[in-house]
Amino acid sequence: MNNTTMLVEERQRDLGNFMVGRLLPFKKKRQVGPFTFIDHMGPAKLFEGSYLDVDQHPHIGLSTLTYLFEGEIEHRDSTGTVQVIRPGDVGFMTSGSGVTHTERTPAHLRNGKTSIMHGYQIWVALPKALEDMKPQFDFYGAADLPKWEENDLVITLVAGEGFGRKAPLRGYSPLFMVDVLAKKATHLYLKDQLKGEVAFVIVKGGITHEGETIEAGQMLISKTDEQCCIELQEGTQVLLFGGEPLEDEPLLLWNFVSAEKEKLQQAKADWQNKLFPKVPGDDTYIPFP
Structure with a gap:
């Protein structure tokens, strides 16, 4: 790897009954x-x-993007939204000044049969000027997503702009x-x-960069948008x-994101004092760790 790229190994952690692999953030990036x-x-x-079954928990200062390859998630939040997210769909919850939500296997899949869950949940930090926007x-x-084939590749633009196209989900900063x-x-x-920094997350298969193979469970980060070409194996x-990058670097505290430390501490206190809005009909509560 040259000094314009980084390689990240997936780190495992528990999420209730679920094991997930965390790719970002990590120490150097x-x-x-x-x-x-x-x-x-x-x-x-x-x-x-x-x-x-991820019980009620809060967010500020970010948008959560849910994107699945297999399975279904029922999303409920304190704006009153109830939405089942299926493979290829995009769920985009913007917390702004504060929101709570739950994520569960939908009732119709709780039938005793085995199903597969596979996907990614991604946090996108809001620009400082929009941190206090109304949740939605x-x-x-x-x-609804732009999808096309070229050079033996099937490409779907999930969000933002790329390859001369625009997705219906634009986000709140260039992404x-x-x-x-x-x-x-x-x-x-x-x-x-x-345009901008690029991270390559290998879902399956492998890619080759400068003679080195990067496999599933790894992420390659290019710190420049001048990266020209990546070699993909069949089925990758x-x-x-x-x-x-945002002008004001976001800070993280548990499920909270803000450019200001004071907002993070206030959100912590508000959650501990149960001052956040609630998901209608849900009394579950994940304590601040």
Whole structure:
């Protein structure tokens, strides 16, 4: 690896009945563009007694982006939103000044049968000027996303701008998220296609960069947008994240993101004192760790 790239190994952690792999943040790199947190969920088998059940918890200063390859998640939040997110869909909850939400296996999948859950949850930090915006939830079905084939690649623009196209989900600062699947061994040319920092998250298969193979469970970060070409093995699937870094570097405290330490501490106190809005009909509560 040269000094314009970084290689990140996925780190495992528990999420209730679920094991997830955390890719971002890590010690040497806190953000990639406005993306500040990336969790890899699964692939995991769900069955009676091990469904996904993430109880009510809070956020400020960010948007959460949920993108699945397999399985379904029922999202509920304190704005009153109830939405089932399926493979290829994009759920985008913007917390702004404060929101709470839950994530669960939908009722129709709690039937005793085994199902598979696999996807990513990503946090996108809000620009400082928008940290206190009103919370909202946006949903984009898989059929609404730009999708095309070129050079033996199936490319889906999940969010932002890239490859001369625009996704319906634009976000609140210059960013992109792209899903790339290689039908055959081929090359992905990026020169002039994306703007800003770029992270390559290998979902399956492997990519080759400067003679070194990077495999599933790893993330390659390019600190420059001049990266021209990546070699993909047949069947490889890669997610590209990135964009322009925010002017004010975001700080993290548990589920809270802000450019100001005082806001993080206030959010902590508000959650401990149960002052956040609640998900309608839900009395669950995850304590501040």
